[in-house]
Amino acid sequence: MADTPTSIVVLTGAGISAESGIDTFRSEGGLWEQHRIEDVATPEGFARNPDLVLGFYDARREALAAVDPNPAHHALARLETEFSGELLLITQNVDDLHERGGSARVLHMHGELKSALCQSCETRSRWDAPMSAKDGQRPACPVCKAPSLRPDVVWFGEMPYQMDRIYAALATCDLFVSIGTSGAVYPAAGFVQEARAFGAETLELNLEPSEGSHFFATSRHGPAGQLVPQWVDEVLG
Numbered sequence: 001m002a003d004t005p006t007s008i009v010v011l012t013g014a015g016i017s018a019e020s021g022i023d024t025f026r027s028e029g030g031l032w033e034q035h036r037i038e039d040v041a042t043p044e045g046f047a048r049n050p051d052l053v054l055g056f057y058d059a060r061r062e063a064l065a066a067v068d069p070n071p072a073h074h075a076l077a078r079l080e081t082e083f084s085g086e087l088l089l090i091t092q093n094v095d096d097l098h099e100r101g102g103s104a105r106v107l108h109m110h111g112e113l114k115s116a117l118c119q120s121c122e123t124r125s126r127w128d129a130p131m132s133a134k135d136g137q138r139p140a141c142p143v144c145k146a147p148s149l150r151p152d153v154v155w156f157g158e159m160p161y162q163m164d165r166i167y168a169a170l171a172t173c174d175l176f177v178s179i180g181t182s183g184a185v186y187p188a189a190g191f192v193q194e195a196r197a198f199g200a201e202t203l204e205l206n207l208e209p210s211e212g213s214h215f216f217a218t219s220r221h222g223p224a225g226q227l228v229p230q231w232v233d234e235v236l237g
Contacts, residue, residue, distance in 0.1 A: 005175040005201070005235065006085040009166075010076065011191055013092045015180020015207055016224045021067045022095055023060075041155050050150075054132040057151040061113045061128070064095055072179065072228035073101030079232045080105060088169045092181065092188055094153050109160040109188065115152035120144050124152055160187065170194045177203045177231070180224050183212030192216055205231060 014022070039045045040056040080087055080103050089106050091098055094113045098106045111117075116127035118141035125142050131149050132138070138147040154160050170176065176195035183189050192202050192215045204210060204219040205227040213219050220227050 005173075007087075007169075007173040008079075008083070008085065008175045008177065008235070009088045009090065009169050009173040009191075009195065009200075010079075010177045010179065011090045011092070011181060011188060012076075012098070012179045013181030013185075013188070015182075016070075016072050016228075017067075017093050017095055017097055018180070019072065019223060019225050020070045020097055022093075022097070023063070037156065042157055043155055044157075046150060046155070051132055054130075054138070054151070057113065057153070058130040058132050060094075061130075064113065067095075067097070069097045069101030070225045072224035073097050073103070075229040075232040077102030079235065082236050086173070088166075088173070090166060090188075092185070107162055107165070109154070109162060109166065111151070111153035111161060113151065113153065116141075116149040117152040118144060118146065119148040119150055120146035125149075127152075163187070166191070167194065170200070171198045173198075173200050175201045175203065177205065178210070178212075178216070179205045179228060181206065181210055183210030203231070 035056060039049065040053050046053045076089060076098065080089065089098065089103055090109055091106055092110050094108065094111055096112065096114055114127055116125045116131060121141060121144040123141060123143040129139065131151065139149060140147050141149055170191055173195060176192060178192060181188065189212055192212055196202055196215065202216045204213055204216040205224060206221055207223060208221055209219060
């Protein structure tokens with residue numbers, strides 16, 4: 001690994017939030033286990049049963065209040081504040097734990113639970129309240145007043161956000177770090193190969209080897225709450 005990186009791209013996945021108690025796809029007994037992905041995380045599922053989908057994301061949004069950022073989130077916020085070079089923090093997570101942990105510049109490539117997207121005017125609005133219907137009426141868009149809000153999250157079959165910016169950063173960074181990812185969901189699973197192709201050093205910090213571990217020059221395995229603060233200490237010297 002480069003001793004003194006000047007440009008770092010960090011990708012975080014479900015593993016970093018799981019340590020705070022956020023359900024992942026694989027959580028036993030969690031919200032995801034109670035529903036088929038096709039029913040609650042695809043445009044087709046929303047078209048079939050919007051009330052089911054809106055209620056599912058209302059529950060996920062409400063669950064955020066019961067969890068807190070962990071040491072890995074706080075360490076990345078410290079890196080943002082103290083690192084003298086370029087840093088891009090990309091997350092696949094739709095929760096707000098990075099922001100609550102102190103990070104101010106976070107790219108949510110899969111959207112955010114606390115954001116609503118209006119299907120009528122395409123406006124995005126900060127959103128903390130339920131989106132599901134109350135007394136038969138769904139809440140109105142704050143801008144155009146149409147009752148056509150959906151969660152501002154990227155579902156399977158949709159294009160992740162800000163991919164041009166992400167690929168530009170991968171082409172110019174000298175260190176790419178993946179934290180708490182499965183290495184199974186594309187396009188994020190391909191970021192390590194993209195960064196390597198442009199000469200970047202690569203580091204995986206994960207509870208266990210991911211499906212893409214063999215693409216990384218260095219892999220460290222253990223809880224993110226331990227590994228990430230240790231790595232940030234190394235970077236900041």
